[in-house]
Amino acid sequence: MWNLEPLDALLAVLSRAFCSPLAIFIQIQGCVICLTLAIGWCGAAYVRNREIRRMKKDADGGNYFSFICQDINDLEHSAQVNLPRVSVIMPLKGFGEHNMQNWRSQITSLYGGPLEFLFVVESVDDPAYHVVSGLISEFKDSVEARIVVAGISTICSQKIHNQLAGIENMHKDSKYVLFLDDDVRLHPGSIGALTAEMQKNPEIFIQTGYPLDLPSGSLGSYCIYEYHMPCSMGFATGGKTFFLWGGCMMMHANDFREDLYGVVSGLRDGGYSDDMTLAAIAGEHKRLITSPPVAVFPHPLASDLSFSRYWNYLRKQTFVLESYISNVNWLMNRALFSSHCYLSWGFVWPYFMALTHFLAALRSLYSDRLSRELKVSSCGLTLASCLVVSTVIELLSMWNLTKVEIQLCNMLSPEGPRVSLKSYNWGLIERFKEDVANYSDLGGKHLYGKRVYIPKASLLSSLSRRLFQWHQPKKYDS
Numbered sequence: 001m002w003n004l005e006p007l008d009a010l011l012a013v014l015s016r017a018f019c020s021p022l023a024i025f026i027q028i029q030g031c032v033i034c035l036t037l038a039i040g041w042c043g044a045a046y047v048r049n050r051e052i053r054r055m056k057k058d059a060d061g062g063n064y065f066s067f068i069c070q071d072i073n074d075l076e077h078s079a080q081v082n083l084p085r086v087s088v089i090m091p092l093k094g095f096g097e098h099n100m101q102n103w104r105s106q107i108t109s110l111y112g113g114p115l116e117f118l119f120v121v122e123s124v125d126d127p128a129y130h131v132v133s134g135l136i137s138e139f140k141d142s143v144e145a146r147i148v149v150a151g152i153s154t155i156c157s158q159k160i161h162n163q164l165a166g167i168e169n170m171h172k173d174s175k176y177v178l179f180l181d182d183d184v185r186l187h188p189g190s191i192g193a194l195t196a197e198m199q200k201n202p203e204i205f206i207q208t209g210y211p212l213d214l215p216s217g218s219l220g221s222y223c224i225y226e227y228h229m230p231c232s233m234g235f236a237t238g239g240k241t242f243f244l245w246g247g248c249m250m251m252h253a254n255d256f257r258e259d260l261y262g263v264v265s266g267l268r269d270g271g272y273s274d275d276m277t278l279a280a281i282a283g284e285h286k287r288l289i290t291s292p293p294v295a296v297f298p299h300p301l302a303s304d305l306s307f308s309r310y311w312n313y314l315r316k317q318t319f320v321l322e323s324y325i326s327n328v329n330w331l332m333n334r335a336l337f338s339s340h341c342y343l344s345w346g347f348v349w350p351y352f353m354a355l356t357h358f359l360a361a362l363r364s365l366y367s368d369r370l371s372r373e374l375k376v377s378s379c380g381l382t383l384a385s386c387l388v389v390s391t392v393i394e395l396l397s398m399w400n401l402t403k404v405e406i407q408l409c410n411m412l413s414p415e416g417p418r419v420s421l422k423s424y425n426w427g428l429i430e431r432f433k434e435d436v437a438n439y440s441d442l443g444g445k446h447l448y449g450k451r452v453y454i455p456k457a458s459l460l461s462s463l464s465r466r467l468f469q470w471h472q473p474k475k476y477d478s
Contacts, residue, residue, distance in 0.1 A: 008367045015360040018353040019379045027383040030350025033343060034390035037230055038397035044236030045401040048408050051238075051293040055411055067412050068110050068189035069196070075112070083113025084175035086195060087253065089166030091120050091159045092128040092182050098300045099128070102185045103135055105416065107143050111191040116171055117145035120162040122152060128182070156271040159246075164268055167256045174253045179274070181247035184211070185298045187412035193294050194250045205255075205287035206278060209248040209295025210235035212405045214419060220310035221301040227314070229398055232405075235291045244282070244289055246275030248297065261285050262325075272323035280329035298409050298419055354384035 017023060058066035065072060073079065088106065107117050119132045129147060136145045148169050153161030163179055170177060176198055178191065194207050213228050215221040234243035256264055261281050271277050282289050321337045324330040357380035399421075406419045 004363070004367070008363055011356065011360040011363055014356045015380055018356055023353060024379070024383065026346070027350045027353055027387060029346050031386050031390040033347050034387070034394040037233075038390075038394045040233035041229070041394075041397040041401040044233040045397075045404045047236045047238040047293050048296065048401070048404045052404070052408055052411060067187065067414060069192060074196075080112035083111070083192075084195065084199070085114035085116075085171060085173050086111065086176045086178055086191060086250075087166070087170035087174040088115065088117045088178045088180060088191070089120060089163055089170065090118065090180050090182060091162030091166070092126065092132065093122065093158065093162075095127040095131050096182075097303065098185075099182050100131065100135070101417070102182055103132065105186045105413075106180060106184070107135070107139060107145055108188070109186060109191045110188040111195065113195070114171075114173070115144065115191065116174070117143065118148050118166040118169060119145065120148045120150050120166045122150060122158060122162065124149060156268055157273070160267045160271045160274050163274060164264065167264070170253065177251055177253045177256065179246070179249045179251075183299055184247050185300075185413075185416070187294070187297070187409070187416070189412065190295070190297070193292055197290065197292050198250060198252075201288075201290075203288050204290050205251065205282050206244060206289045207250040207295070208235065208241070208244050208275075208289060208291050209297060210243075210245050210291070211247060211297050211299030212402070212409060212419075214298055214300045216301045216303045216305060218303070218305050220305035220307045223307060223310040224301055224305065224313065226398075227310075229401070232401070235295070236293070236401075237291060238293045239290055241289055241291045242279070242283070243291070244275045244279040246273070248295065249275065249278065251278075261287075266325045269325075270323075271325065273320045276320055276323070276333065277325055277329065280324070280326060280332055283332060284326060284328040294408070294412060296405050296408060298413075298416075350383075350387050354387045357381055357384040 018027070054070070055066045058070065058072075063070075063072040065075060069075060090103075090106065103119075109115065119128070119136075121129050121132075123129075129149075132147055136143070136147070139145065148162075148165055150162045150165035152158075156164075167177065176195060178194065180186070190209075194209075197207055198204055210232055211228070212232075213221075213225040215225045231243065234241055235245065251263075254260075259265055261284075263278065263281060266277055266281060267274060279289065281287070318337070318340075321333040324333055361381055403421055406421060409419055410416075
């Protein structure tokens, strides 16, 4: 028989300590954090759901292309011929299990205006180079796309170096530039929706969106999903936001040609994080960042994403906050870092305290000494019960937002792979997996790979080719 008296004594001391005024404040704060997240996710779900209702209403009114544009008259040739040119720049590094599907969704956009795609790699030895070459060859008669070899970066991150190389090679008539990460799975109407907002409000400095993480079944993938979910409410405003995600950023091309506010020099001269740098520039000069309600993109996570790699991802996110280009950027990063640490520990500590209260109450039923010495107060159990209730409300709100965003993504990509809540295992045991190989990185990427078979194009791909040929009889403008 084990001697549990030392454990009983420890539980008694901890439970009494966790009923002190400071401990009570920490536990109440934990409940407030949970309920704040729940309210924020409810607001985000309302914004996304409003867009779903709008699309259904448009479909009932006869606009069956509401996933492309709100007004079906915008598909008329007279409207399409006046759309501005957009350059899509995609910095690449390596090749992963989901990249081909993501790239295909990007280049088969149903945007009716002039559109070019620039895939930027460090060198021809990058595995992505050969895969993208095959993809471009398949769509050579319908898509204006090419590969840019940027070379090795020496004074900034390789991603930023690739982005700036794309800027240097974009078409001289491009009005907007769209930066996309290789883990972004676009909807057919995404580029058109972003461009329409830019034209509607010329004061917009940057337009952005946010990914909907699709866990693969591993503990690390669910940790990433839950880590990103609090940020999602900042992108579901349906308009102005202070957040910026580097995976999807649309800006005015002339801002780069003129190096407005030092966007080029700030990125080029020691830049490490593209989104943090541009967000700091926007904040310093009081420029507008917006996130349209349709800018939510499916983001499949790697099938082998372990907890250790999730922890390494958090470390990299923290390192990003150590890079800055101005005093405003430094202050913003310090504020984010401090808030992140405080709220993270403010979220975790109450659960440790609640667990202690429950264990003490449980042991008091079997330990006369603990029952006599402790007489577990109703205060501890009441606080622990409140935290449980707050957590349930928070999880239900997160589940509801995920359900709404999944429905919106399926409506925005009617021919794309269907996403379902059934693929989410809320018990964190196992997700219904496909037969995939082992990879690294959040999106299942490795730096050395081989060519893969490129599947045939879908109906939307064929439609995008026809739109291209209808609007642009020549492959390249002079």
